[in-house]
Amino acid sequence: MSNDVVVQPAAEAMEANDASSLMLLIRPQWQAKGLIERVRRLLPVDPSSACQRLLNAAIADLREKIKIAGIDIAEESASAFGLPPVRKADDIDNYSTARIIDLAYRMGLLSRPEWRRMTRVYDIRRDLEHEDSEYEAGVEDLIYIFKTCIEAVLARDPVTLIKVAEVKDVVQAAGPAVADERMTEDFEHAPDTRQIEILKFLLSLSLNESESELVRSNAFTVIGVLADSARDNVIVELAKHMQEKVGRRGLTALEVRVAIKSRVYPYLRKAQKKAFYSGLAGTLEAVSYNWRSNANHGSVLRSIIELGGLAPVTPEHLPRFVKWMTLCYIGEPGGYGAGVGRAVFFSNSAAPLIHEIFEAAPEVVRPELVALESDRDVQAAKIRGVAVSRRFDELLDLVEPR
Known part of the structure; x- marks a missing residue:
């Protein structure tokens, strides 16, 4: 009789799916443990048993991670999600496999996709425990167990949860x-x-x-x-x-x-947001958009920037904000007085802030700005001079899709 080890087809399929490479991903503290060494020895001759032992290692690792994260957090999570009570470390040791997977998920040690994968692994393992002539583990089941246990648990470092x-x-x-x-x-x-x-x-x-x-x-x-x-x-x-x-x-x-x-x-409640932005629009409009009021423009516009600009403004009041800023930006024809060499008089303090506000929310501003092309006040301002009209075009270019 030959003493050669008979390699099962399932073992060959496992190796074809980089089982050895996956094993190298297991954290060093587990690499040195006898349980992982037994998995290595069983893999060529009994992949089903190897996968069951790998799952045992993953569940043991989850128990350790839960304790490292903190019994206080385990207690909070168990209570919040109707799991068996946790008051001391021994309670974690007494948790069933299925409950350990649930608790690890509720504590944030497993993501939802990882929790679903580990739950599926547990279901497959229960089938393997009753493996007989009527049920034989498929290669795909073994690969699924192997990859999930390593990628979702054994390759991951413990996490100390924040306090x-x-x-x-x-x-x-x-x-x-x-x-x-x-x-x-x-x-x-x-x-x-x-x-x-x-x-x-x-x-x-x-x-x-x-x-x-x-x-x-x-x-x-x-x-x-x-x-x-x-x-x-x-x-x-x-x-x-x-x-x-x-x-x-x-x-x-x-x-x-x-x-x-x-x-x-x-x-937050829509009515309260509407009331807030109605009041803010009123505050803005109380300050004239005329360039002569430039000393008052900076503070009110900076307050809008601090509030996230125009994106959070309620739709009912957005047109008021965009119109005021547009008229403030485009200004009026210059060329007289001390500014005789200046084609347009506009607020030096407001213009760069309005540019910043519009540039930060082009999708929000664009429809309102296009609608303003037919607005009576904007048309009147544009008719007064080519240079003013060009400044309106600058705003349109600013919010155009890139």
Whole structure:
């Protein structure tokens, strides 16, 4: 009888799919463990058993990662999503395989696609446990288990989930705050409950006028960075929280600014947003667009830039903003007085700011600007001189598709 090892066709297919290369992706601390070594030995002769052991290693790794991330976060996530209670490390050890996968997902240690893949792997493994003459694992099943366990779990480093105290230390530093790549990555992997907790803290700090300007500025900067990494359902929850704080009263400029920065603005009440921009349009119109009022133009236009420009303006009031800025930009014929050598008199303080505002939102401005070509006031201004008309054309060119 020959002592040669018989290589199964499934093993050949596994190797054809770079099983050995995938094994090299496993983190060093697992490479050295006996369980992974057994997987290597079993792979050529019993791929099904090798894959089951690889899944065992992945589940053990998830248990370790959950403990590293923190029992407090595991407890929060388990409670929030109806999973078995977690109060100590032993509770994690007693979790079933399916529940460990769910808890890791709810804690942010697995993305949703990874959670779905790992759940499918668990279902395949249950079939493998009952493998007999009626069911035999297909090569595609084995490859799926192998790739998923390594790519979604064993190749990934543990994540230490971010705490509110860490964010607090950053925004209360003695200088400008920076949400670095590590903080952003940790926040992105945090569970919903932790993301909401952190964003609520930053929102409160940004709106707290009793705090120092530096702390509020830092909170505003950091919430903008972290909100970009927050899940959509977290932003919706944050919007509800802010709406509860605002109640039925009108929005302040600070609240709108923070709402836009933190991505909650679209979820605030339409009536309150309309009222705010109606008031802001009135403030703008109270300042004459005539070039002689240039000393008052800078502050009001800069406040609009701080609020995100024209993109957040409610559609009902957008035409008022665009018309005022257009008339202010195009000016009136010059050539007299101290400006005898100047073809157009326009506001030097307003023109570059209006250029910046229009350039930042061409899709929003373009339809309104085109409509203004037939506006009586704009037509009257253009008729007064070729140089004025050219300045209107400059604005049209500015918002044209590139």
